[in-house]
Each structure stands twice: as C-alpha cells, then as structure tokens.
Amino acid sequence: MTAHYDRLETRPQTERQMAQFACLMAQIAHAKANAPYYRDVLRDVDPAAIADRTALAALPLTRKSDLIALQRATPPLGGLATVPPTALRRLFQSPGPIYDVQGHARDYWRLGRALHAAGIRAGDLVHVGFSYHLTPAAMMIEEAAAALGCVTFAGGTGNTEQQVQALADLGATAYAGTPSLLSILLDRARELGVRIAALKRASVAAEALPAALRERFAAEGIHVRQWYGTADVGLIAYEAEALPGLIVDEGVLVEIVRPGTGEPVADGEVGEVVVTLLHAPEYPLIRFATGDLSRFLPGESRCGRTNVRLEGWLGRADQAVKVRGLFVHPAHITEVMRRHPQLLRARLVIARRGLSDDMTLKCEVDPSAEGSLPTTDDLAETLQLITRLRGTVQLLPLGSLPNDGKVIEDLRNLT
C-alpha cells in the first residue's frame, strides 16, 4: 500500500513549481480569453508574468461568499464559466444557494488520488456515504471510483438499516463518506447483530475526524484516511499512509492568507485557504478564497510525497460581525495593521458590557521595529477612522495571542 498514484506526487518541489506555474499561465490566459468575469477582474494581468507565488499573491481573490451575488447578477454561473451551462456535464446546488459545476474531464474533482492514498484500489466495492442530491460530494466519489476501477454502491445518508444490510450482503471493502455516518452504520450493525467483516478501508471528509473516532474505526479493523476539499474546487489535500498532515493535491495551488486579505501569512501561521485550479477548462477558479482556515505544516511527509502539507480544516475564516449596527470585517483590522507596521498581529475582541457592545483591539507589537511605537490612543484613533466605531486598545508582548487564525473574536452571548 506504499505505491503512489502517479509520479507527480514524488517529483522534486522545483520541478513541481516549474510545471505548475506553466499550467497556471495557460489557465489564466484561457480564463481571461473565455470567461467574462475573469476578462474583467484580470484585465491588467499578463498571464506570462505569473511565474511564482509572489506574482500569484498579487492577483485578486474570488471569495466563495461572493459567488451568491455574482451568480445572481449573471445567472447561472456569475460569468466565471468559459462555456455555456449546456456544455457542462452536471450542475449542483450547495447551500446559499451557490451553483457548482462538473466539467467533462475524467475524475473531474481529482478525488482518485485521495481514495488511492487511503488504500482503495481497482476491484474494491466502495459504499458511498454522502448524499447524491443537490450537492456534488457523492458524485465526486463516483467519478474517482470509476477512474480507479472500483464498483460503487450508492448508500446515501438515510435508510441506515438498508445500508447495513447492503454492507453485509454485498461485502463492501471500502467506505467513502462522512465519518459520522460510518460511525452510525457500525452502531446500527451492532444493534441488528449484522457482521460487516469485509469493510477494511474508509476515506472520509466534509466534517472533522476526531482522534477518538479514528481510533474506534481502527479498533473495528477499518483503516481510515481523510481528505479535504470543497464543492467548488474539488480535492484540496488528502491524508496518505504517513500521518500527520494532508498533502496538497497536484492539481491545485494552495495559499494561506490573512483572513479578509489576499496576503499570504508567514509559513506555519493559520489563515484562510485560497485555492487556484491549474487545469479547469470549463470553470476556472483563480485565487478562490474558500472561507476555511488551515495552515501549512513544516517539512515533507514520510511517505515520499513531496508536496506541501496542510494541518486540515481549522474552522471558518468568515468572521465579519456587526457591532452597534455596523459591520466590522477582518479586512478592517488588516488595514489598521497596514497603517501601523510595528504591529505584528492584532485581534479584535467583541464583548457585551451591559446593554452595549464593547470592542477591544489586542495588538502584539515588535519592540525592535523602526520608528516610535504607536500609543494606544494612536491606535484607537485609527481603529475608529476605519471602522467608524470607538474601541479600546491593548498592547501585548509577542506570542500573547492564540495562533488560531481568528482576526475577530466574538464573545457576545446572543442567545
């Protein structure tokens, strides 16, 4: 089970970077030429100049949260598609609603790599534990299973007794779905006195996999690995044999940026996951801000795969809040920091005091920075200028704030 999916996984990083940025240039040129949205937002971009991560980081973000408005303004796909909807393979609806697409490429969402890394192979019978209705998760597995040469069984998310019976009668050797449904099916099998002996591997996603659940599956003889992705971009990263960490897929470029901005964080810091698809002819997504938080792990996996690794899903980045009737965005805090470069990190904490909202900007300052340090009054003035809200400021020593990706922390109990 140590074999890699293809030789892309083990190529040297320099080779990967060369190949990926060559793809990216072609992808950007294609998007500009054929998708009205990109023709507009990438108007002044020379595709041939996007040769490294620094150049990539200067391109505008497209936020998942913006897709609703974009799609409403230019139905159905916001001008992001290079072809009419009738030239696609399938359309999907995620909550929002946000419409997602499947193009014509084999294994369109590239999940074959993740199932393979979980040990799933040709001839496995894969029991699918995602819903097939409206959203694309189950079809992602179907396409990957077809690419690998697996047989599938569409379990869906209800009918747990029938699913348990099918698992036993058909002898599924692998499961692909949410970890919670797998746990429910194992419980149900025990209640019904049904043995599910053939099930040996599981590929799970779409929610957290607590360590205790991973151990429970292992105790039942099921080897489980996670993948992380979204309905828009497909696979982003996947666990292989060696833990910890989710190895980034070969078909995407991943950046971790300060929430509310497009600026990459320092290596190892928590931030928002931004994904660029390297080859998506029908529906290019360039610097697509997922709204998810993660961070890069240092070094490489022991399994021989050379791509960078993510820690996994660490929460949601969309921390915009309403304070005394006005919106405060993570981008506001970034702007405060831009105006006071001596600030290393900042976090706005919102609390309720009596009947009013209380806003405190907690800042880590760099004592070695050039120029005089700003006073708390200076900072409070900038904060008010940018947010139109009064707040207090606390200066803190380096390392005081938790590294959890939160730029705005809302402590108000609104229930």
Place this chain on the structure above:
Amino acid sequence: MTAHYDRLETRPQTERQMAQFACLMAQIAHAKANAPYYRDVLRDVDPAAIADRTALAALPLTRKSDLIALQRATPPLGGLATVPPTALRRLFQSPGPIYDVQGHARDYWRLGRALHAAGIRAGDLVHVGFSYHLTPAAMMIEEAAAALGCVTFAGGTGNTEQQVQALADLGATAYAGTPSLLSILLDRARELGVRIAALKRASVAAEALPAALRERFAAEGIHVRQWYGTADVGLIAYEAEALPGLIVDEGVLVEIVRPGTGEPVADGEVGEVVVTLLHAPEYPLIRFATGDLSRFLPGESRCGRTNVRLEGWLGRADQAVKVRGLFVHPAHITEVMRRHPQLLRARLVIARRGLSDDMTLKCEVDPSAEGSLPTTDDLAETLQLITRLRGTVQLLPLGSLPNDGKVIEDLRNLT
C-alpha cells in the same frame, strides 16, 4: 422532433426478428458458459435452437420474486452474473432486498432511447426527480443523459423548495423522474411565486400517469412522455410522439404470459410481462418474469417505429394470497385449467363471509370443446386437491370475466 434515435426503430419486423434472435442465441450461449445459474437451468437447451418465439417460450422463467431466495442462497447475485461483483460498474439494492447491477456498457439501461423519444436532446439541462440512493432509477437517467449529451441536475426526491429554486435559477429544460414529484414541484413553484418557464419536456416513469396529470403538465407547457422498465432489466418500452402505447425497446424481447406460467397469452390479452435482454454481458436475464401486468396493442405506432407496443403497466401479476392460513398462487388455478381443458379462462375470487374466507372459482367454459363438460362438483374437487381448500365453482358463458390479467381477485377488506 420526429427524428428517430437510430435506424433500429424503423427496421421491418422480419429484419428485427432475424437480428434479435441471432443476438439471443449468442446471449444464451454466453449465459450458459459463464453464469452458474444458467449453466444449471439451461442445461438441456441448445442456444442455436432458440430461433423464434415458440422456442423462446419453452425456456424456463426466472421470476423477480425468486431473486431474493436465489441471491440469499448464492450471494450476492444468485449465480446469474457472468463476472464477479468487483468487475461490475455499480450495485444497487431494491426493496426485498433484491440486488441489481450496472455493467460497463455505455447507457447500460438503454434509457437514452426513451429520453430521445420524449424529445430530450443534447444541450438539454435535465432535472432528475428520482432518488439516487440504494435503487438505480436516477443513475439510469444519468447514464442516458450522458449518452445523449445532456447536462444533469440531481434533484432527488426531497428538498422541494431547493429543487424549485434550482429549476428556476438554472433554467432546466427537461425533467426526468416520477410524475407525482413533477406535480409537487409545480405546485410548490406556484406557492413560492417562482416561475419555471424554461421547462418544456418531461420523461416520467415508476408510477401511473393519469390522463388528468398529463393534461395538467400540457396546460403548463410541458410535453410529457412515459417509459416503463424495471431495476433489473432497464428500459422495456417507451412512449414516443404518437400515442397511445409504449413501443418496446430494441434491446429486449418482451412476451406476455399467463400469470403463474411461462405460456404466452393470445395476442391482446392481459398477462405478465416477461423480458429477455438481448445483450447483457455481465448479467444476462433470460425470460425474466417482472411480476407486472400489461398487454400488446394491435398494429404499429403512427410515428414510424415498427416494434410492437405495450399498453403500459396494468398492475401486478403476483397475486398469491393466503386463504384460511394457506397460500393460493395463480399457478394453482392454471393447474386446475390444465386438468380441465374445457375451461377457457378461470378466476378465483376470495371474499369474507362472516368470520371466514369464502373462495369461488369462476370459470368460462367452451361449449364446443371435445368431451363432456366438467360439473361444478368435478371442478370443486380438483380445486380442493390442488389448493387443499374447499371452494365453490361457477360456470359462466364466454366473455363474462373481465380482461384485466387477474387470476386471483381478493375482495376481503382486511383493514
């Protein structure tokens, strides 16, 4: 919209018959050579001798209702498959449970022909109104849509508000699912004040399409056509432009037999639908008794398609009932008729009299038959011998019994 799907549909019946029986011989040889079940049940059959419908009618039936026991005895597919389950494309579970398969052929269930006859074409966006979970109906549509070059949206059977929103936002031009769900979605759209203006065509199945519902769809600008099939054999027959009647698919041979037997009824009589797949390399079904009732319509469709037509689904043939604790099968009644060849038709009517079950065999007799007519006492004696139950017998003139395919009619109100 008058174009045919291929030239198979308009070939002369003699050409069709030659080609189909050549396929059938190869299929029977393949099944005997590779599927343990057929090796057994077709042991004494020479494939080359099955050259016409008379020879076909002598082959044993495989009943849908037998599949549960066959599959339980030889899991998972009862020895009917020619390949191991891992060499299939998908597996499904229908109520029973009966496990169904999808092999590797493009448009495995041959539904492309039915969608085409309903006017659905490449570039249509098809909203799928079947469940994708456990059973294969939705995947039948998916495979057909892919073959035609249509885009699909997986509506499923719940979430009607989201489905209505998707219908409106994406502008689906066609619907494929149950007629009742389409009706529900149109009602819901009206409640929500949402216009579904792009929807022009519908292909419906899996339940009856009452005339009133067809008219309602037409009044909303939706051209609707039905198809009829099962999870086991796929498409059996489909409506085209010209009504009435469902034209038999080019990939199957259909027989109509007396329920409980393998004997074809006279042309135009109601009986059980028996289907033989002409090309199913992984999972041959030869004289598969569906348990559904239908009958052939005389003549040909005005649309130019030359194959025979079915009236559609006319109920269930599996009319086994329990009378005073004992099972009575349609085959019992057939056996009574076999012993008294002067009976032309017979129908067992079960009613409740006081606290007991009352059983009456109603028989049409042929006054011109050779030999003396049996008395009601003779017939009651045979009935008791075969069913181990006492019953009364009524002799009726020719044409007294309704032509509805019912051999056993249960009038007991058990609620």
